[in-house]
Amino acid sequence: MTEALVTLDDVSVTLGGQSIVDHVQLTVSRGDIITVIGPNGAGKTTLIKAILGLQSISSGRIRRTPGLRLGYVPQHIHFQPTLPLTVKRFMALTGASPANCRAALERTAVNHLYESSIHHLSGGETQRVLIARALVRQPDLLVLDEPAQGVDVNGQAELYELIRELRDSLDCGVIMISHDLHLVMAATDKVLCLNQHVCCSGYPEQISHDPAFVELFGRHVADSVAIYHHHHNHDHNLHGDVVDNAQTETCHHHASH
Structure with a gap:
């Protein structure tokens, strides 16, 4: 069984009388790459800070595995x-x-x-x-708040590939926030769609068809994300280039980078 690094049980955060994070359930296990998406003001950074212990919670419980080592990349x-x-x-x-x-x-x-x-x-x-x-x-858990912010599209793809490589080499868990839905859907294992509460969560190919996702981001975005997402059946180098491998098949991208 995969080790659970952090578990959020019905976690809420209220600031100044306003609900910022509302009854969130989440488990981040070793080997996971979980990406939190959602509109501005959805509570994504607050959720991340609660996981890190930088933000106190109003209700619920956060359980961290004993001796958990955290690595944090802030947004700004x-x-x-x-x-x-x-x-x-x-x-x-x-x-x-x-x-x-x-x-x-x-x-x-x-x-x-x-x-x-x-x-x-x-x-x-x-x-x-x-x-x-x-x-x-x-770190056992790498926490990244908009890790590709201020980076061009090619650089973003390389960064997400690097994050996957670090997950593999360190055998750690990863939770990150991102706004770039297309690249993230191809780079992440699981998605948590947040708008104060969890609108939907699951694998990228499931999320893109979820009615809550469509309502939040629009049908056009949902359709383009569903088309873009694919399973990697080849390797990339640090520059994002496909590495030749006689045993891999060609992977066809149906949307432009």
Whole structure:
């Protein structure tokens, strides 16, 4: 049986008298990649912060496996432009050894940026450094809030592929928030559609046909997502390119990237 890392039992969060998260049931197990989707103001970030223990809950219960190690990539992180900060120094702020910092950067393919200024990185490079920072503690659960924000479409596909590879190599669980429904549907294992409460949840191919999903995002979006989603029967490299494999069949994408 797969190990449950975090379980939310009927969790609600009320702030200033307003219901932000309403009676959510959720289990994140080792090996899962669960993506939380929903409109702005749906409570997605609040839910993530509750899982991390950064947001107190109003009712319900959150159970975390004993000794659970968490890695967190926040949605926004502001680097003071007048403060010199290299990737090396930024990673050192975690308290991890230089060797562990370099190993984490190697995992996300940005070790060559070790001496670079954090201010001069591209959007994709910055996100890879932030993910590396979350990896230094060898997390059991990797939590990402909009990990592909500010990254171009090709870079987004590469980041989601990286997340899958990290899930496999670390044997961890992953829960993330994303707005890019097309790419996420191809990259995730399970989807949780949130609008304060759980509108629907399940596998991507199921979610795209769920009436609650269609009502929330519209028929056009639902149809395009259903067409786009596919099962990977080939491998990709870090650049998102298909790697030749004599034993794999061709995978036909029915929608453009």
